[in-house]
Amino acid sequence: MDIGMIALYFVLVLVFVLLNVLILVWMERRVAGFFQERLGPNRVGPFGLLQTVNDTVKLLGKESIIPQAADRAVFKIAPIAIFTTAIALYAVVPFGKNLTVVNPNIGLFYFISLSSTTTISILMAGWGSNNKYSLLGGMRTVAQIISYEIPMVLSLLGVVMMVGSLNLSEIVNAQKGLWYILLQPVAFVIFIIAATAELNRAPFDMPEAEQELVGGYHTEYTGMRFALFFLSEYANLFSLSALAATLFLGGWQGPLLPGWAWFIIKVYFMIFLFMWIRWTYPRARLDHMMKLNWKLLIPVALVNILLTGVGIKLFQMMGR
Numbered sequence: 001m002d003i004g005m006i007a008l009y010f011v012l013v014l015v016f017v018l019l020n021v022l023i024l025v026w027m028e029r030r031v032a033g034f035f036q037e038r039l040g041p042n043r044v045g046p047f048g049l050l051q052t053v054n055d056t057v058k059l060l061g062k063e064s065i066i067p068q069a070a071d072r073a074v075f076k077i078a079p080i081a082i083f084t085t086a087i088a089l090y091a092v093v094p095f096g097k098n099l100t101v102v103n104p105n106i107g108l109f110y111f112i113s114l115s116s117t118t119t120i121s122i123l124m125a126g127w128g129s130n131n132k133y134s135l136l137g138g139m140r141t142v143a144q145i146i147s148y149e150i151p152m153v154l155s156l157l158g159v160v161m162m163v164g165s166l167n168l169s170e171i172v173n174a175q176k177g178l179w180y181i182l183l184q185p186v187a188f189v190i191f192i193i194a195a196t197a198e199l200n201r202a203p204f205d206m207p208e209a210e211q212e213l214v215g216g217y218h219t220e221y222t223g224m225r226f227a228l229f230f231l232s233e234y235a236n237l238f239s240l241s242a243l244a245a246t247l248f249l250g251g252w253q254g255p256l257l258p259g260w261a262w263f264i265i266k267v268y269f270m271i272f273l274f275m276w277i278r279w280t281y282p283r284a285r286l287d288h289m290m291k292l293n294w295k296l297l298i299p300v301a302l303v304n305i306l307l308t309g310v311g312i313k314l315f316q317m318m319g320r
Contacts (some may be wrong), residue, residue, distance in 0.1 A: 001305060006101065006102075009101040009112060010087075010091075010101070013087065013090045013101065014089075015069070016090075017086075017087060017090065017231070017235050018231070019215060020234075020235075020238055021052075021231050021235065022053065022056070022273065023052075023053040024237065025052045025055070026041065026048065026052050027271070027272075028045075029048070029051070030048070030276040031276070031279060032278075033280040035276070035312060036279060037103020046098075056227075059224060059227045060223075060224065060225070062222055062223035062224075062226075063222060064219075064222055064223035065076065065200075065222045067129060067131070069219050071127065071130065071132045072128075072129075074127060074128030075125070075128035075129060075220075076125035076225075076238065077124065078121050078122070078128055079121075079221065079225045079229055080123035080228065080229035080230065081120070081121040081124065081231075082118055082121035082229060082232045082233070083228045083231060085117050085121065085232075086235035086236050086239070087114070087235065088114055089100075089235075089236070089239040090109040090235075092111055092168060093239060093242045093246070094169050094172055094246060095252070095264075096141065096252045096258065096259035096260035096263055097252055097259050097261055099252075099259075099260060100168075102320065103167065103168075103169055104167070105165070105167050106167075106253035107166060107167050107168040108156065108160065108166040108167075108171070108247075109132050110167055111168075111239075112149075112153060112241060114151055114224065115198070115236070116145070116146075116312055118145070118236070119141060121148065122137075122138050122145075122217050123138040123141065124138075125217045125218055125221070125229070126139065126141075126217040129217070129219065129220040129221075131219055131220055134214070134216065134218070134219045134220055135217075135304065137215075137216030137218075137219070138217040140206050141200065141217060142184055144204065145197070145198055145199075145200075147290060148193075148194045148197035148198055148293055148297075149198065150189070150293075150298055151190050151297035151300075151301045152194035152195060154298065154301035154304075155184075155187040155188075155190040155194065155304070156191065157185070157308075158173060158184045158187045158305055158308040159184060159248070159306050161185065161305070161308050161316055162174070162180065162184075162308065162312065164221065166250075168246050168247075171246060171247060171251070172246055172251030174254055175250040175251065176247075176253055180247060181248040184248065184304070184308070186300065186304045187248075188244075190297055190304070191244060191247075191299050192244070192274075192277070193292075193297060194273075194293075194297065195244070196277055196278075198236075198240065199233065199236055199274070200249075201237075201238060202276060202277075202278045202281065202283055203277075203278075203283050203284045204284060204289055205283060205303070206283070206286050206289060212214075238271065239255075239268065241267045241268075242263075244270045245263060245266035245269075245270055248272075249269075251263060252260075262280070276302065
C-alpha cells in the first residue's frame with residue numbers, strides 16, 4: 001500500500017472516530033438515563049441527538065488556560081499524544097474482510113503495546129499541570145493500567161495459542177465455525193474486567209475520582225485540550241470493544257449481512273456491555289481494586305492458559 005492510500009485511510013479513520021464519539025457520548029447518556037430511571041438528553045434535536053453537537057460547539061468556544069506554574073511543553077503535548085495513540089490503534093483493526101489499514105503479522109502485539117503508552121501521556125498531564133491532585137491522579141493511573149495490563153494480556157494468550165498467530169485477520173478467520181467466546185469464556189470475562197480498568201471507567205475510575213481528586217490528571221485542562229482527553233476515552237472504548245469483537249465474537253463473521261455490518265453490531269454490543277457495567281456498579285476502593293487484580297484475575301488467567309495448553313494437546317492427540 002502506498003503512502004497516499006495510507007494517508008487517505010488515516011483521514012477516513014479520523015473522521016470515523018470523531019463522528020463515532022458524538023454517537024457514543026449520546027448513547028452513554030441515554031444508557032445512563034435508562035439504568036438510573038432518568039430521561040437522558042431529550043431536548044436538543046430529536047431524542048436529544050444534537051446534544052453532543054451542542055457540547056462540541058461549547059468546548060470549541062471555551063478559553064484554553066495554562067496554569068502559570070505548569071510545565072508548558074509537557075502540558076501541551078500530553079493531550080495531543082494521548083489522542084494520537086488512540087487514533088493509531090485503528091490502523092490494525094479489521095473492520096471487515098480486507099478492510100484494514102495495515103495487516104501486520106503482529107497486529108495484536110502492536111495493539112497491546114501501543115495502547116499501553118497512554119499511561120505515559122496521562123502521567124505527562126499530571127506532572128505537567130504542577131498540581132498535586134493531578135499528579136496523584138496520574139500516579140494512580142500508572143499503578144492501575146500497568147497492573148491490569150497483565151491479566152488482560154494473559155487472557156488473550158489462550159486465543160493466540162489456539163490460532164497460532166498474532167494476526168488479527170487470521171484470528172477472525174479461525175472463528176468461522178465457532179466463536180472463541182464459547183471456547184474461552186473465562187478469558188472473555190477477565191478481558192472485560194481488565195479492559196474496564198484500562199479505560200478508567202467505573203467501577204475502576206480511580207484516576208479520575210472526582211470526589212477525591214477534583215478531576216484527576218486533567219483537572220487543569222480546559223477547552224479543546226480537555227476535549228482531546230474526552231475524545232481519547234471514547235476512541236479507546238471503541239477500539240477495545242473492536243478488539244473484543246475480533247478475538248471473541250468472530251469479528252466480521254456472520255450470515256446474511258455484510259461483514260462490516262456484523263462487525264459494527266458486535267462492537268456496539270460490547271460498548272453497551274461496558275456502559276452497562278459502568279452504570280451498575282459503584283466505584284471500587286483502591287486497595288480492593290488491586291487485590292482483585294493480583295489475587296484473583298492473574299492466577300485465574302494463568303490457570304486458563306494452563307488448561308488451554310492441555311486442551312490443545314489433547315485435541316492434537318485425539319486427531320492422530
